[in-house]
Amino acid sequence: MFTGIVEKQGKLVRKERQKKQFQLTFEIRPWEKPLKRGESVSVNGVCLTVTKIQNPKHFTVQAVPETLAQTTLGSLRLREAVNLERSLKWGDRMGGHFVLGHVDGTGRILSRKSHGKSYALEIEASPNVLPHLVEKGSVAIDGVSFTVQKMAGHSFTVAVISHTAKTTTIGRRKRGDRVNLEADVIAKHLAQMVQSREMRLAL
Numbered sequence: 001m002f003t004g005i006v007e008k009q010g011k012l013v014r015k016e017r018q019k020k021q022f023q024l025t026f027e028i029r030p031w032e033k034p035l036k037r038g039e040s041v042s043v044n045g046v047c048l049t050v051t052k053i054q055n056p057k058h059f060t061v062q063a064v065p066e067t068l069a070q071t072t073l074g075s076l077r078l079r080e081a082v083n084l085e086r087s088l089k090w091g092d093r094m095g096g097h098f099v100l101g102h103v104d105g106t107g108r109i110l111s112r113k114s115h116g117k118s119y120a121l122e123i124e125a126s127p128n129v130l131p132h133l134v135e136k137g138s139v140a141i142d143g144v145s146f147t148v149q150k151m152a153g154h155s156f157t158v159a160v161i162s163h164t165a166k167t168t169t170i171g172r173r174k175r176g177d178r179v180n181l182e183a184d185v186i187a188k189h190l191a192q193m194v195q196s197r198e199m200r201l202a203l
Helices: 065-070 162-167 185-202
Strands: 008-018 021-027 040-043 046-055 058-063 081-086 105-115 118-125 138-141 144-152 155-160 178-183
Touching: 021 046, 021 065, 040 058, 118 178, 138 155
Parallel strands: none
Antiparallel strands: 008 021, 008 081, 021 058, 040 046, 040 081, 046 058, 105 118, 105 178, 118 155, 138 144, 138 178, 144 155
């Protein structure tokens, strides 16, 4: 479980294919409390398990075929920056919203429009994500918690403040880029409950 409040950025320094899987090694500025093998880490919004720790500045995770198919991790380039967040511990402060790290699909940035020191991103969402998004609701974009400002057809818009642009990879995203999307887990559960009820009533 995560919050969508990115703790730091890392860089992909090694990418190894092992049959249908990838081993991804990232370089980071060390955390105050070092990572441990077996720990869960959100990488651009994807929950992954730390499989190896070379030293305080480098750690490795493994991405399976399903993860590569549903997210942008398979297309990461060497030296590309990623958003990182460690999993919540009991008693930690919640700053964003509940993020599971189970990406629902990818989206494509349609436009980036400046509004003073902030700007708006319009993102085209995949069909399995869009039904779970609502205006003023929450969405995780590459692991960053945002509030949906507006819905329009097959897309939605969020506002990016200067702090978020500076401290996450969102500030580097441009038109045409693909991003990982995770809809609010509460919205997904409510949608499933309504769908199940409608199916029972139809029987």
